[in-house]
Amino acid sequence: MTYELYYWPGIQGRGEFVRLALEEAAAPYVDIALVPERKGGGAPAMLAVLGNPKLSHPPFAPPFLKARRLLIGQTANILLFLGDRLHLAPRTEGGRLWTHQLQLTIADFVVEIHDTHHPLGPLRYYEEQKREAKRRSEEFRAQRMPKFLGYFERVARSNSRRTPWMVGSRISYVDLSIAQVVAGLRYAFPQASQQALRSCPRLRALHDEVFGRPRIRSYVASGRRLAFNNDDAFRCYPELDD
Amino acid sequence: MTYELYYWPGIQGRGEFVRLALEEAAAPYVDIALVPERKGGGAPAMLAVLGNPKLSHPPFAPPFLKARRLLIGQTANILLFLGDRLHLAPRTEGGRLWTHQLQLTIADFVVEIHDTHHPLGPLRYYEEQKREAKRRSEEFRAQRMPKFLGYFERVARSNSRRTPWMVGSRISYVDLSIAQVVAGLRYAFPQASQQALRSCPRLRALHDEVFGRPRIRSYVASGRRLAFNNDDAFRCYPELDD
Numbered sequence: 297m298t299y300e301l302y303y304w305p306g307i308q309g310r311g312e313f314v315r316l317a318l319e320e321a322a323a324p325y326v327d328i329a330l331v332p333e334r335k336g337g338g339a340p341a342m343l344a345v346l347g348n349p350k351l352s353h354p355p356f357a358p359p360f361l362k363a364r365r366l367l368i369g370q371t372a373n374i375l376l377f378l379g380d381r382l383h384l385a386p387r388t389e390g391g392r393l394w395t396h397q398l399q400l401t402i403a404d405f406v407v408e409i410h411d412t413h414h415p416l417g418p419l420r421y422y423e424e425q426k427r428e429a430k431r432r433s434e435e436f437r438a439q440r441m442p443k444f445l446g447y448f449e450r451v452a453r454s455n456s457r458r459t460p461w462m463v464g465s466r467i468s469y470v471d472l473s474i475a476q477v478v479a480g481l482r483y484a485f486p487q488a489s490q491q492a493l494r495s496c497p498r499l500r501a502l503h504d505e506v507f508g509r510p511r512i513r514s515y516v517a518s519g520r521r522l523a524f525n526n527d528d529a530f531r532c533y534p535e536l537d538d
Numbered sequence: 539m540t541y542e543l544y545y546w547p548g549i550q551g552r553g554e555f556v557r558l559a560l561e562e563a564a565a566p567y568v569d570i571a572l573v574p575e576r577k578g579g580g581a582p583a584m585l586a587v588l589g590n591p592k593l594s595h596p597p598f599a600p601p602f603l604k605a606r607r608l609l610i611g612q613t614a615n616i617l618l619f620l621g622d623r624l625h626l627a628p629r630t631e632g633g634r635l636w637t638h639q640l641q642l643t644i645a646d647f648v649v650e651i652h653d654t655h656h657p658l659g660p661l662r663y664y665e666e667q668k669r670e671a672k673r674r675s676e677e678f679r680a681q682r683m684p685k686f687l688g689y690f691e692r693v694a695r696s697n698s699r700r701t702p703w704m705v706g707s708r709i710s711y712v713d714l715s716i717a718q719v720v721a722g723l724r725y726a727f728p729q730a731s732q733q734a735l736r737s738c739p740r741l742r743a744l745h746d747e748v749f750g751r752p753r754i755r756s757y758v759a760s761g762r763r764l765a766f767n768n769d770d771a772f773r774c775y776p777e778l779d780d
Contacts, residue, residue: 352696353636356643356689366632370642377635390608393619394595400612400642401598407649408659415657416670417650417677428658428670435659447598454594 299325300362302342307528308480308521310371310406311359316472316506317375319515321382330520372399375469384469395463398451398470402477405444409477409484410529412436412536422533433536437488441481445492445499448474452498460498460505467509474499475506480530485537541567542604544584549770550722550763552613552648553601558714558748559617561757563624572762614641617711626711637705640693640712644719647686651719651726652771654678654778664775675778679730683723687734687741690716694740702740702747709751716741717748722772727779 299318303311311329318325331337342358345351345367355369361377368374376396379385385395410418415432416425448462457465462474478499481489493500506512515521524530541560545553553571560567573579584600587593587609597611603619610616618638621627627637652660657674658667690704699707704716720741723731735742748754757763766772 352698353632353639354689354692354696355639356646356686366635368635368639370639373635373639373642376638390595393608393610393615396618397595397597397610397612397615400615404598404649407646411653411659415659416674417653417657417682419677419681432658435661439661440659444598447596450596454596456594 297324297364299323300328301325301359302328302345302361303359304342305329305338306522306525308476308524308530309359309528312476312521313371313402313469313473314359314361314374314378315515315521316476316512317378317382317384317469320467320472320509320511321378321384322511323378323382327520372396372403375399375473379469384467384472386464386466386468391464395468395470398448398462399473401444401447402470402473405477406529408436408440408444409480412484413531413533422531426535429533429536437485437492437537441485441488442492445496449496449498452502460502462502467506471502472506472512475503478503479507480524483524484530484532486532487537539566539606541565542570543567543601544570544587544604545601546584547571547580548764548767550718550766551601551771554718554763555613555644555711555715556601556603556616556620557757557763558718558754559620559624559626559711562709562714562751562753563620563626564753565620565624569762614638614645617641617715621711626709626714628706628710633706637710637712640690640704641715643686643689644712644715647719648771650678650682650686651722654726655773655775664773668777671775671778679727679734679779683727683730684734687738691738691740694744702744704744709748713744714748714754717745720745721749722766725766726772726774728774729779 301311301314303309315327328337328341333340346355351367353367355367359371359374360367360369361374368377379395385392412433413422413429414425415428422429452462455462459465461467462470507516526532543553543556545551557569570579570583575582588597593609595609597609601613601616602609602611603616610619621637627634654675655664655671656667657670664671694704697704701707703709704712768774
């Protein structure tokens with residue numbers, strides 16, 4: 297079976313957390329964002345699904361994943377599903393819930409990262425809320441980013457298995473997502489993230505482990521992984537890092 | 539077995555989504571927020587768990603639930619767990635994922651509701667961000683609240699079973715959470731929510747069904763359900779509803 301991933305073209309966004317899982321597992325998938333519109337892909341294909349009035353399980357927003365007859369939305373929910381299928385999560389009930397709990401905390405963190413440049417809401421342009429973004433980013437840099445990173449560092453350290461991973465003895469989707477967040481923070485807040493990561497040696501090592509994995513390396517080298525850019529959740533505005 | 543629910547005392551907050559599930563299922567539980575501090579409850583008991591350096595699965599924030607040896611954090615994750623145990627979710631893989639997907643969309647909605655009064659971040663007081671809250675609330679009232687409510691109304695309508703419920707033929711934790719959101723919006727935005735709910739007859743009926751359930755009625759009558767108040771996620775500031 298071939299999975300179909302639907303997400304906005306042109307950005308990594310929340311879709312990237314799903315892509316990293318599919319790539320690490322070498323799962324067959326079509327990234328609809330990379331299929332040209334004239335071949336039935338791109339944003340129109342995604343919007344056609346979102347707007348289909350006959351769907352019994354309509355997603356609220358992308359990303360969403362088609363897996364045979366299942367249509368699954370919400371990033372963490374997609375990863376919960378793929379974690380089982382692709383062996384990227386523990387098999388015990390407690391282990392599955394714990395892994396998912398961490399992913400939901402990553403999702404909370406990503407909302408706060410996004411809100412540094414959109415404190416007044418998702419619909420106005422950044423240029424209409426620059427002053428407020430500066431104020432929100434101050435609190436984010438000083439308090440929220442260190443708190444989230446410190447939490448994940450503590451979790452990595454408290455994993456009783458002596459591995460680089462967050463959960464248990466094998467790589468999980470949470471490791472891929474944490475590495476992606478570290479990469480994104482380094483793009484968006486080069487100064488503040490460097491300082492916050494100084495006390496997070498486990499997270500720095502985890503980032504390097506993940507992006508050193510053979511399949512992730514060949515994904516990055518393939519050109520399919522887009523570059524970070526300022527239409528995305530992670531945005532590099534120097535005035536918000538200072 | 540008796541569940542233990544840990545959450546901040548004095549507010550409904552995210553803990554209330556869990557309480558409604560426990561109450562509807564008549565599950566035995568101790569609400570640690572309601573246990574006096576001198577008897578080992580309240581905020582100190584919760585903070586002691588959060589600060590325990592020996593925990594292998596530390597939660598980032600409340601609410602969290604103790605179920606025998608499991609300690610489960612993240613509201614939607616707790617409900618995923620309880621949905622299976624308390625028969626408040628479908629049993630098929632597709633049904634479980636769809637129910638959870640809706641709960642995660644409710645969680646996104648609750649973040650946006652909270653951010654109407656805290657656009658500059660969770661740590662500053664409302665009084666320090668009143669002007670920004672007014673701007674964020676405009677977008678919320680005009681665009682975001684109608685979009686989320688319209689989505690959930692569409693989902694309720696597209697349920698092929700002819701029931702009042704969002705998912706399948708029986709009540710689920712999502713129904714309880716939607717009813718709670720409708721109640722909260724009516725408290726926080728009496729004018730704007732009335733207008734937005736005019737085109738959502740299914741959600742209005744769902745609210746009445748849920749709060750008419752015998753066990754939910756006796757929970758409300760017991761005094762254990764706290765009143766909405768302005769330390770909570772749903773806050774009534776008339777200047778944000780106008």
